[in-house]
Amino acid sequence: MPMSRAFEQRLHPILPEVVREFGTPFHIYDEEGIIDTGELLKKTFREVYGFREYFAVKATPNLEILKIMQRLGFGFDCSSIPELIMSRDIGASGADIMFTSNNTTLEEFKVAAEDGGCILNLDDITLIEKVPVFPELICFRYNPGSRRTGNRMIGNPVESKYGVPHEQIVEAYRKAMGRGVKSFGLHTMICSNQLDYRYMVETVKMLIEVIEMVSGQLGITFQFINVGGGIGIPYEPADRPFNMAAFANESKGLLEQLKKRAGYVPSFYMESGRAITGPHGVLVVSVTNRMSKYREYVGVDACMSSLMRPALYGAYHHITVLNGEDRPVETVDVSGSLCENNDKFAIGRPLPKVEDGDILLIHDTGAHGYAMGFNYNGRLRPKELLLCRDGQVKLIRREETVADYLRTFEFESRAIRPVG
Numbered sequence: 001m002p003m004s005r006a007f008e009q010r011l012h013p014i015l016p017e018v019v020r021e022f023g024t025p026f027h028i029y030d031e032e033g034i035i036d037t038g039e040l041l042k043k044t045f046r047e048v049y050g051f052r053e054y055f056a057v058k059a060t061p062n063l064e065i066l067k068i069m070q071r072l073g074f075g076f077d078c079s080s081i082p083e084l085i086m087s088r089d090i091g092a093s094g095a096d097i098m099f100t101s102n103n104t105t106l107e108e109f110k111v112a113a114e115d116g117g118c119i120l121n122l123d124d125i126t127l128i129e130k131v132p133v134f135p136e137l138i139c140f141r142y143n144p145g146s147r148r149t150g151n152r153m154i155g156n157p158v159e160s161k162y163g164v165p166h167e168q169i170v171e172a173y174r175k176a177m178g179r180g181v182k183s184f185g186l187h188t189m190i191c192s193n194q195l196d197y198r199y200m201v202e203t204v205k206m207l208i209e210v211i212e213m214v215s216g217q218l219g220i221t222f223q224f225i226n227v228g229g230g231i232g233i234p235y236e237p238a239d240r241p242f243n244m245a246a247f248a249n250e251s252k253g254l255l256e257q258l259k260k261r262a263g264y265v266p267s268f269y270m271e272s273g274r275a276i277t278g279p280h281g282v283l284v285v286s287v288t289n290r291m292s293k294y295r296e297y298v299g300v301d302a303c304m305s306s307l308m309r310p311a312l313y314g315a316y317h318h319i320t321v322l323n324g325e326d327r328p329v330e331t332v333d334v335s336g337s338l339c340e341n342n343d344k345f346a347i348g349r350p351l352p353k354v355e356d357g358d359i360l361l362i363h364d365t366g367a368h369g370y371a372m373g374f375n376y377n378g379r380l381r382p383k384e385l386l387l388c389r390d391g392q393v394k395l396i397r398r399e400e401t402v403a404d405y406l407r408t409f410e411f412e413s414r415a416i417r418p419v420g
Helices: 005-022 031-044 063-071 081-089 106-113 125-130 166-178 197-218 244-262 274-280 309-313 402-409
Strands: 026-030 052-056 075-078 094-100 118-122 137-143 183-187 224-226 267-270 281-292 296-300 319-321 329-335 344-352 359-362 383-387 393-397
Touching: 005 026, 005 031, 005 281, 005 359, 005 383, 005 393, 026 031, 026 274, 031 052, 031 063, 031 244, 031 274, 031 383, 052 274, 063 081, 063 393, 075 081, 081 094, 081 106, 094 137, 118 125, 118 183, 125 166, 137 166, 166 197, 183 197, 197 224, 197 244, 274 281, 309 344, 319 344
Parallel strands: 026 383, 052 075, 052 267, 075 094, 094 118, 118 137, 137 183, 183 224, 224 267, 296 329
Antiparallel strands: 026 281, 281 296, 281 359, 319 359, 329 344, 383 393
């Protein structure tokens, strides 16, 4: 959807000066919008027992963004060594970090156990015997198998590589108990960019059913349930926003019912990323070229290496032209310079008519924008900026350089001659 009116009012008047200083392309994030969204999330869930948000680092892996999350009191959902290192670099440790594994290596498990450890969220029953240092608290990611999402990003859980299948979940906890685990959690994430809050309520019901089943067979209680991420944002103008208040209220009711039946209630965790930062970032690009072929093209100085969601998912990102409100409208494809025909930010999109040098804003890139970048064709990822609450605009990650791209060719010569 279009960026918030407040973000627009803060950014538009200063954007020409920002472009002159930093050059395009760049992602720019709105600190005030991110903080307001985080505070609203905490307020909305304040009556849900033990609520804590574990920000999905994969969404916006920038140290300055993570510092904002830490000031909000959030933990961090990590799934790699670099994400663990970034979270620890800003002071997170122990229960502040949820490490969710998938086909995890021994090295990753070892790093996860360092510096105060973390909450270990295992993705498969076979990993139980591979964890070198077992923590006192263990969690399993659950895959219900038969539940469809209708969601291209995750799809049918039966076809998903993620999570412990229903028929193995009790045995997974039994094996963990055999390794001395005393405290337990249960996690799932079986949707992505979900806008229907009722789906997430069903997820809470499902997790409660699973912990009651496991408790009934093994006699254990659960410290927390984690509904994962997956809460969406309205990318398209016609989309309705996720009803967070209804989700919080109905989740609270379900947990209160559990307390009456079981005599206790687990804490309630979430791992939102997109819902917190997604609407509060834009990719700012300059028009570099106009082409008239079988259709009209607007070429810009970024490509799908800076934002691959449209190419990967066919995802919609709203686009506006700075100071283009009074211009005639034309229908164009907005594309980059990559040697792939799907390198397009928009296809057949009505936009104000532009010329070389005009500035376009590609909306809702605050999550899974920079993070999903890559270097095909030798294309380099752009810089990241932060529009601070005090009005300052600061660089929070420099752009990649050709030297960065070539640095992996700097190594000590090494070879073997295999003898068979």
